[in-house]
Amino acid sequence: MAKTVWRSVDGIVLLNKPIGLSSNQALQRVRRLYRAAKAGHTGALDPLATGMLPLCLGEATKFSQFLLDADKRYITCIQLGKRTTTGDREGDVLTDEAIPTLTDEELESVLDRFRGEIEQIPPMYSALKHEGKPLYEYARQGIVIERKRRHVTISNLTLVSRTEDTLTLDIQCTKGTYIRTIGEDIGEALGCGAHLHSLHRVSTAGYSPEGMLTLEEFERIAEQGEAELGTYLMTMDTAVEHLNRVELLSEETREMLFGRSVNNLTSFGDGSLVRLYDQVSQRFLGLGVLKGTIIRPHRLVNTSELTNI
Template sequence: MARKRSTSGLDGLLLIDKPAGWTSHDVVARVRRLTGQPRAGHSGTLDPFATGLLVVCLGRATRLAEYLTAHEKVYVGEVVLGAETDTGDAEGQVVAWGEVPELDEAMLARVAARFTGRIGQVPPAFSAVKVGGRRAYDLARRGEAVELAARAVDVFDLRLDWAGEGRLRMTVRCGPGTYVRSLARDLGREFGCGAHLAALRRMRSGRFGVEDAWELGAMERLAAAGRVAEAVIPSDEGLMDWDAAVLAAAGAGAFVRGTAYVAGRTARVARRARVYGIDGEFLGVGAVEEGGVVRPVKVLVG
């Protein structure tokens, strides 16, 4: 393969279509190698068996990961009825069987409505949730009993469609922290037959869609041609639903030094906002307070 040029100064976001069998960490490690940027992370884990959109943050953009992780997400999954597994997916061991009932569209709609809104959800035992300072999946793999408390998650929209042969197609739009494996498990219990997730694909994360993501093979070819920077999008693209504040030279200078600045009393109050210099440079995240005070929260330049 041709020697790729150094791109260690890359800052921004890279949209990757994660293949099945890869962990999210595996993808980030490959991106580090392809871009030459050691500072890289993702904005929301996908299980190894899952595919779809993984938003990778590069360089200074890694400081924005917490905001991108909080975005709502859209998934499409395949639910197998009649068997519940210990992992909640097809890679686990079956722990309960049940006879699949007759299901019609009206029943599917009623059940979907019960799992829409703010709901209580128990994460899977095989998850990254910490129990006494240890990851739940580490305890579960050792055969230790794992008891996790239910927590509130937001399911904004849920659609269930009969896919034949004891299978459902599930489309879900949800908030951060929602486990789709747990949703499949709980649907199976609601139907009284058990269920697990056989396939999962993340279609959207915030304003980004998988249709705009790069497959790893295509990224390899870009890197070989020294063109990987063409795939990187600006860091602020993930925050475009926020308010923005534009500062003239004095205000921008204060911001990058970490100092609050009175931008003007006409400024609208915003708990968080994108902050730019008058030349259009994205400076970071700030809070706009009463009286037009712009206070730095995360400074990305300087």
Template sequence: MKMGILAINKAKNMTSHDVVAILRRKLGTKKIGHTGTLDPIATGVLPMCIGRATKLSQYISDLGKAYIADLEFGKETSTYDCEGEVINISDKQIFTKEEINKELNKFKGEISQVPPIYSAIKVDGKKLYEYAREGKEVEIKARKVTIHDIKLLDLNANKARIYIDCSKGTYIRSIVHELGRNLGTYAFMTDLQRVKVGNLSIEQTVDIFDIDKYSSEELYNLIINPEDVLDTLPSFVVDENIRFRLINGQRINVKDIKKSEKIQENTLTLVFNNNDFLGLALRKDNILKMEKLIWQE
């Protein structure tokens, strides 16, 4: 069975687990996993790991992401999006492009963000949305995220569309919520599309509703090699001797490796032998070992 990444365009009101179930049925294998949940309200790029590539799901989940979000000024909801109850209303709803862009620019760079109470983040082993549904208060710790780019795409009366290129773990709903507050009003997200994960763009995806139009063989032909998805990581080629030792679980002193100075310390590295992708290795204290072995004879 070919292994790798299949980029799916997830539909609204569908969970990431729903997509896994559909692909397992279609491809006839249980070895399929998603790379982090995409909220049911959201559509767009959902990389699916097939076969041995499931070992790499956490690393693909760590890749940067880009979104297009629609929002509406003048209302605040309990969930920061259209699925929640309206809890605040303001008459201040109309803004110029300049006013909005001025506030959006303040988000660029590393920021401290408080996740919404209606989220799947766990506190003391319990998901935040479970506390919210029970009406219980819980301390939500802020966390650092990075906004690489953010800009206004469209503005029509009290409705706007924005583009956000960000690090993993960024809550777009929270940015929309904060944008409203920073403008002296309220705002909530009405729609969300993920347009990029790493180097996987929306143009490369297969629409989940079109799955049955493909044969399983055609879908397998659309699978992308995992090393091509993780190509932002450094790479290194080892000889046959080092390959044998690595795939057998040995830890290797970098002094035994030619041109080992090219292997960065404490940095995940793609390891190849000729054209074969072996997996991810990590050099620590001048010892190299495999973190995730993908290669299989």
């Protein structure tokens, strides 16, 4: 097999991750198609989960944290009546209990406890690390690590459908929310236990699900050539579109790219991060941080050709 020759590719693509692959396995498949020298994903999905996985290639990896920190939306199916070792359908069944008969109003009353700001204890079967090791590695050895409660916000929790033993929910939440834990906690609130049957991430940071491609679609596009693949790359500044935009004059651009602060007479509040663009080329330069009207370099992209302006 010929050795891959990696190349410089900058941008963001939206993968509809398939079931059965880890986020890193899915990332590496797409990375190889682009031959991207550098790549990273923005918030792992379990192998059981499917859906939106933004992948940052090249310089876009500098802004992946903003997607990690963004709100996310999921559609999940919760199986009532059975608790499992892992909190999802891949675990061994621990208990099998009768499911109470509830009216829609009674069920809504229970679901309402999980709307707004809530507390969660992260599950043992998670990638959260303790002393450098993911919790799931301890869990597989039968070791339970004490976890701190965390506050998360559920901005939307809508019952999509229900059967005798399942609930399908549409959930929008802040970073760090464990949907598996919501499922288990709803089961406990109903008195019968529950586990996650399926999980699909609909969106991250407001990216439209219509922009997602499956691995098979990426592979078919790759057959048409790397130029065609390139048309599906979103610009890296889409990861920080929520920040205010500032355009720099040519001299200011040069100073910024040499790592020097500039006085742009712009003020959005001390400590604010802003998106920086060269006024002439409209090229995205990266992020600056404000101190009064002074803009200091914060995280810049590689734009070496612009330093000759």
